[in-house]
Amino acid sequence: MTAFLYPHETRTRRIVDISGIWKFRLDNNNEGRASGWKDGLTDTTLMAVPSSYNDITTEKALRDHCGDVWYETEFYVAEEWQMRDVFVRFGSATHRATVYVNGEEVVSHDGGYMPFAGKLNDVVQFGEKNKMVVVVNNELSHSTIPAGTIVKHANGTREIKPFFDFFNYAGIHRAVKLMALPTSRIEDITVLTDFDQDLGKVDYQISALGQGDVTVALLDEEGKTVATSEGNEGVLEIDNVKLWQPGNAYLYTLQASLSDDGQLIDQYPLEVGVRTVKVEGTKFLINNEPFYFKGFGKHEDSAIRGRGYDAALNLRDMELLEWIGANSIRTSHYPYSEEFMQLADRKGLVVINETPAVGQFDVMMNFMSAATGGQSQSNFFDRPDVQTQGMEAHKHAIAELFKRDKNHACVVMWALSNEPDTSQEASEPYFKEIFSYARELDPQHRPLTLVNFMMAPYGTCRAHQYVDVICLNRYYGWYMMGGLEMDNAGNMFAMELQGWSNEGKPIVITEYGADTMAGMHKLPSVQWSEEYQCEYLDQQHMAFDGCPAVVGEQMWNFADFQTWEGIMRVDGNKKGAFTRDRQPKMSAHHLKRRWDKIDSFGYK
Numbered sequence: 001m002t003a004f005l006y007p008h009e010t011r012t013r014r015i016v017d018i019s020g021i022w023k024f025r026l027d028n029n030n031e032g033r034a035s036g037w038k039d040g041l042t043d044t045t046l047m048a049v050p051s052s053y054n055d056i057t058t059e060k061a062l063r064d065h066c067g068d069v070w071y072e073t074e075f076y077v078a079e080e081w082q083m084r085d086v087f088v089r090f091g092s093a094t095h096r097a098t099v100y101v102n103g104e105e106v107v108s109h110d111g112g113y114m115p116f117a118g119k120l121n122d123v124v125q126f127g128e129k130n131k132m133v134v135v136v137n138n139e140l141s142h143s144t145i146p147a148g149t150i151v152k153h154a155n156g157t158r159e160i161k162p163f164f165d166f167f168n169y170a171g172i173h174r175a176v177k178l179m180a181l182p183t184s185r186i187e188d189i190t191v192l193t194d195f196d197q198d199l200g201k202v203d204y205q206i207s208a209l210g211q212g213d214v215t216v217a218l219l220d221e222e223g224k225t226v227a228t229s230e231g232n233e234g235v236l237e238i239d240n241v242k243l244w245q246p247g248n249a250y251l252y253t254l255q256a257s258l259s260d261d262g263q264l265i266d267q268y269p270l271e272v273g274v275r276t277v278k279v280e281g282t283k284f285l286i287n288n289e290p291f292y293f294k295g296f297g298k299h300e301d302s303a304i305r306g307r308g309y310d311a312a313l314n315l316r317d318m319e320l321l322e323w324i325g326a327n328s329i330r331t332s333h334y335p336y337s338e339e340f341m342q343l344a345d346r347k348g349l350v351v352i353n354e355t356p357a358v359g360q361f362d363v364m365m366n367f368m369s370a371a372t373g374g375q376s377q378s379n380f381f382d383r384p385d386v387q388t389q390g391m392e393a394h395k396h397a398i399a400e401l402f403k404r405d406k407n408h409a410c411v412v413m414w415a416l417s418n419e420p421d422t423s424q425e426a427s428e429p430y431f432k433e434i435f436s437y438a439r440e441l442d443p444q445h446r447p448l449t450l451v452n453f454m455m456a457p458y459g460t461c462r463a464h465q466y467v468d469v470i471c472l473n474r475y476y477g478w479y480m481m482g483g484l485e486m487d488n489a490g491n492m493f494a495m496e497l498q499g500w501s502n503e504g505k506p507i508v509i510t511e512y513g514a515d516t517m518a519g520m521h522k523l524p525s526v527q528w529s530e531e532y533q534c535e536y537l538d539q540q541h542m543a544f545d546g547c548p549a550v551v552g553e554q555m556w557n558f559a560d561f562q563t564w565e566g567i568m569r570v571d572g573n574k575k576g577a578f579t580r581d582r583q584p585k586m587s588a589h590h591l592k593r594r595w596d597k598i599d600s601f602g603y604k
């Protein structure tokens with residue numbers, strides 16, 4: 001559990017960020033594990049941490065590497081930390097990593113977007129220099145989350161073929177921190193929030209390690225105590241509560257303290273937004289008011305650092321989202337950094353939080369097969385490895401994501417998978433199990449969804465009965481009915497929406513988009529021109545506005561992003577409203593004009 005509480009420094013906790021430039025070695029011949037590289041690397045180059053390693057050097061072999069890479073750094077552990085529990089914590093390493101300190105394994109973790117921590121007390125020399133070696137692996141298979149495969153070329157080169165449309169960036173993507181924590185400490189906090197008129201309620205549960213008594217204070221944004229409580233669980237009541245509202249966030253701080261005989265042992269702050277989320281009929285209610293999602297599916301993606309954490313980029317994105325009148329995003333197609341989620345809480349940005357389950361459809365470049373409109377050739381969910389290891393990996397990814405993000409006010413729904421092949425019969429028992437597993441796990445019981453793709457249109461999807469909200473990715477006017485036919489794309493979309501409306505559930509359009517080369521103008525419009533993207537958007541919006549069950553539109557994508565190379569993509573996917581360096585295309589201005597007129601509440 002220790003890994004899942006964000007590493008805040010407090011009166012009782014010491015955190016040292018050891019990110020920076022580390023030593024690095026590519027394991028081209030897959031020899032490091034057998035040759036004892038864990039004890040120390042030779043023939044190293046340099047690598048930035050955090051960052052993807054792929055786009056930093058000029059080496060193709062590294063950019064497109066399949067397998068292990070190795071990192072090494074040295075660090076001190078202060079002598080005065082001997083009386084504490086000392087950990088090394090990774091914000092994430094993609095897709096799996098094993099960490100060795102002074103040659104001893106301290107932690108191994110699978111899943112590329114979650115924090116993990118290893119205890120160091122027994123392996124470090126206090127007051128001395130210690131060596132840490134980390135091996136990171138980026139391989140994909142049918143039963144990994146996300147899914148893909150590896151092909152071997154005639155010359156022996158192994159190549160990763162993801163079953164998804166974004167670059168398989170890898171490396172140590174988020175900060176690496178040393179943590180010195182009290183041996184008796186707060187291990188986990190869970191909050192549930194509610195309100196009745198002016199009275200706010202925060203139900204809390206705290207688990208603590210070792211001995212001590214728990215006390216809790218709830219502070220407002222000025223730092224004034226508005227409620228207190230004692231014990232590991234209880235209810236904090238707030239008079240004249242200020243709600244966490246989309247676009248207008250208010251955050252209280254729950255200050256949890258552990259004391260023994262009046263002496264403070266540990267203290268931990270958790271930001272809490274008081275809000276409720278509910279689905280009622282075809283409405284998605286936040287604080288009992290019907291919410292309309294406006295925004296994007298995003299990526300953690302930028303030039304050079306790839307998927308590596310970048311505080312400036314995250315802030316720029318928040319600024320752009322505010323400017324364009326968006327109120328929400330989906331963390332397509334994996335969990336984003338903890339710092340991004342904290343910013344979303346702070347800014348009142350509503351988040352559909354997605355697991356890394358993407359590519360559950362075993363056709364390479366599934367978007368291309370969708371383009372041909374052909375029937376699904378996939379037998380993904382029939383595979384025994386998918387039904388066993390794949391299912392386990394999927395559950396593990398859900399469990400970790402819920403643990404990490406359960407308390408975020410910004411999270412209003414969980415997306416359990418993006419575009420799985422739900423046209424297949426075997427997807428039905430698979431998702432039955434996945435959904436019943438996930439339902440038990442979220443203490444706040446937020447709505448669950450999976451994101452439906454266009455090869456499982458209305459009437460053919462085998463898993464939509466499990467979702468609370470129907471989320472659709474559709475490309476009428478791009479992959480199908482593009483060019484001259486686009487004039488009728490809105491009508492075709494409207495017809496399908498009519499069908500989905502029969503389900504009596506809210507519908508969010510989680511993807512719709514058209515690739516567009518920034519700066520390419522054509523009159524009359526043609527595909528890839530900026531004019532075409534705007535006309536395409538008008539067609540889609542017409543369909544949404546005609547369907548009362550549609551409670552949201554998230555255009556694909558917020559910004560252009562990198563993908564695997566190939567005949568479908570020119571240096572990446574170009575469906576962004578913004579360019580990869582975060583400047584607006586014409587469509588961004590177009591969207592802003594529409595979204596500025598649509599209120600988050602009561603639009604329809």
Ligand code: BDP
Nearest residue numbers: 165367418419473511573575
């Ligand atoms: C959908 C996927 C998304 C792709 C998008 C596209 O969910 O990851 O990038 O289509 O083709 O299939 O642009």
